Amino acid sequence: MKHLSVNHLLGIKDLNKNDIDLIFETADHFKEVINRPIKKVPSLRDITVANLFYENSTRTKLSFEIAEKRLSADILNFSASQSSVKKGETLIDTVNNILSMKVDIVVMRHPNVGAGVFLSKHIDAKIINAGDGTHEHPTQALLDSYSIREKLSTVKGKKVVIIGDILHSRVALSNIFALQLQGAKVKVCGPTTLIPKHITSLGVTVENNLKNALEWCDVANVLRVQNERMEINYFPSTREYTQLFGINQELLNSLNKKIVIMHPGPINRGVEITSEVADSNQSIILNQVENGVAIRMAVIYLLAQQIKR
Amino acid sequence: MSSKILLNSKEIEIILHRLACQLIENHNDFSNTVLIGLQPRGAFLANRLKEILSNEYQIKDLKLGLLDITFYRDDFRRRNEPLEATNTTIDFLIEDKNVILIDDVLFSGRSIRSGLSAIQDFGRPKLVELLVLIDRRFSRHLPIQPNYKGRQVDAINQEKVKVCWKEIHNKDAVYLEHNS
Numbered sequence: 001m002k003h004l005s006v007n008h009l010l011g012i013k014d015l016n017k018n019d020i021d022l023i024f025e026t027a028d029h030f031k032e033v034i035n036r037p038i039k040k041v042p043s044l045r046d047i048t049v050a051n052l053f054y055e056n057s058t059r060t061k062l063s064f065e066i067a068e069k070r071l072s073a074d075i076l077n078f079s080a081s082q083s084s085v086k087k088g089e090t091l092i093d094t095v096n097n098i099l100s101m102k103v104d105i106v107v108m109r110h111p112n113v114g115a116g117v118f119l120s121k122h123i124d125a126k127i128i129n130a131g132d133g134t135h136e137h138p139t140q141a142l143l144d145s146y147s148i149r150e151k152l153s154t155v156k157g158k159k160v161v162i163i164g165d166i167l168h169s170r171v172a173l174s175n176i177f178a179l180q181l182q183g184a185k186v187k188v189c190g191p192t193t194l195i196p197k198h199i200t201s202l203g204v205t206v207e208n209n210l211k212n213a214l215e216w217c218d219v220a221n222v223l224r225v226q227n228e229r230m231e232i233n234y235f236p237s238t239r240e241y242t243q244l245f246g247i248n249q250e251l252l253n254s255l256n257k258k259i260v261i262m263h264p265g266p267i268n269r270g271v272e273i274t275s276e277v278a279d280s281n282q283s284i285i286l287n288q289v290e291n292g293v294a295i296r297m298a299v300i301y302l303l304a305q306q307i308k309r
Numbered sequence: 310m311s312s313k314i315l316l317n318s319k320e321i322e323i324i325l326h327r328l329a330c331q332l333i334e335n336h337n338d339f340s341n342t343v344l345i346g347l348q349p350r351g352a353f354l355a356n357r358l359k360e361i362l363s364n365e366y367q368i369k370d371l372k373l374g375l376l377d378i379t380f381y382r383d384d385f386r387r388r389n390e391p392l393e394a395t396n397t398t399i400d401f402l403i404e405d406k407n408v409i410l411i412d413d414v415l416f417s418g419r420s421i422r423s424g425l426s427a428i429q430d431f432g433r434p435k436l437v438e439l440l441v442l443i444d445r446r447f448s449r450h451l452p453i454q455p456n457y458k459g460r461q462v463d464a465i466n467q468e469k470v471k472v473c474w475k476e477i478h479n480k481d482a483v484y485l486e487h488n489s
Contacts, residue, residue: 026394029377029379038430041380042426043380043381071380305392
């Protein structure tokens with residue numbers, strides 16, 4: 001019988017290949033469930049999940065919320081901007097207060113790196129990291145790999161290039177770990193200022209020329225330029241970034257193969273990717289969103305399975 | 310562990326034909342009736358019945374679905390072993406259909422209870438009937454009884470009824486195993 005090897009989902013770094021396989025197999029079943037006329041199963045009827053979002057989010061928050069509802073869990077939603085955090089309450093106090101309301105699973109997004117790990121050491125609940133600063137965003141990486149597996153039937157041996165702001169991207173780091181665990185080859189591509197200095201120590205290669213990177217890859221995962229995390233100018237202008245690292249249809253047509261285009265959202269249309277590409281049949285951006293619900297259902301279900309009363 | 314044979318392959322063959330005939334008596338040409346096998350083990354029985362009905366009794370376009378009940382079970386988090394899901398493949402709506410739920414062994418009735426909840430998610434059936442190969446009497450936790458049964462067995466709780474199918478075990482047979 002199969003278990004996850006971890007008690008929380010804090011990062012892909014803690015997982016092994018079997019965990020990823022188990023999550024994907026479980027997600028396959030949930031994907032069938034969410035395409036039924038009645039898209040709900042009663043598994044988590046007596047489980048309460050708190051969604052703690054200390055940072056803005058649309059997709060991830062809605063995706064977790066719908067995943068929890070599809071599993072019949074009870075939900076508490078919390079956004080830092082409308083809470084006592086503003087009055088000076090600490091993270092542990094906030095969470096312990098929420099746990100006193102008998103919460104079993106905490107889904108947390110936080111601007112600080114390691115917030116999930118910190119929380120898992122201090123409170124008695126299952127923690128799912130929904131993004132911690134520039135560190136990890138495990139469910140996004142899982143749904144990205146799952147979408148590649150769905151489109152290309154396997155992740156093993158595929159060449160994936162991650163394009164854009166690698167420096168500020170938790171999606172990039174989690175994706176690198178997840179893809180490598182499944183035997184894919186990973187390259188990162190972007191302006192040198194947005195590529196972390198020691199990134200090659202993770203076993204990825206670096207390419208500064210977008211055309212070369214696209215010629216090499218089977219899948220291009222295009223990231224957003226995270227202006228909100230930039231305190232200095234990393235490139236001269238958005239216009240120049242678009243000219244050097246923006247993906248457009250002309251560029252894709254010039255390749256001698258058809259690559260798969262992914263984007264974790266939100267898209268800055270016309271900056272890192274043109275509307276034409278984002279809405280083309282090469283793009284699996286909306287499949288990623290659908291798969292996100294199935295993956296999150298699988299993760300919540302597998303962790304909830306470990307809760308004993 | 311001792312084991313005693315309850316049904317051999319010949320007896321199973323006869324029982325399957327008898328069950329098929331009983332189904333035809335009540336459902337004629339199956340125009341408004343679907344078979345739903347409960348995963349994983351009821352699927353073998355359901356597939357076998359479908360084969361007999363379509364090959365030997367010329368029932369055309371018989372619909373068969375396989376239903377996984379893992380996410381509807383009442384022992385989630387209450388058992389030591391994790392529950393492992395299998396595939397659900399029901400590519401038709403069961404709204405207003407006569408549904409025949411099919412499983413190999415009826416014991417506590419809890420799987421069937423889960424199956425009844427699960428089936429609701431595919432529409433509102435007109436009628437649901439239950440067909441089992443083995444009905445273990447005196448062991449029910451819920452008020453659930455089969456409409457069609459292959460063989461009734463009186464077994465104590467320490468005993469286990471094991472159904473083997475030639476698709477996975479090389480031969481058809483039903484055993485009563487006793488843990489002593």
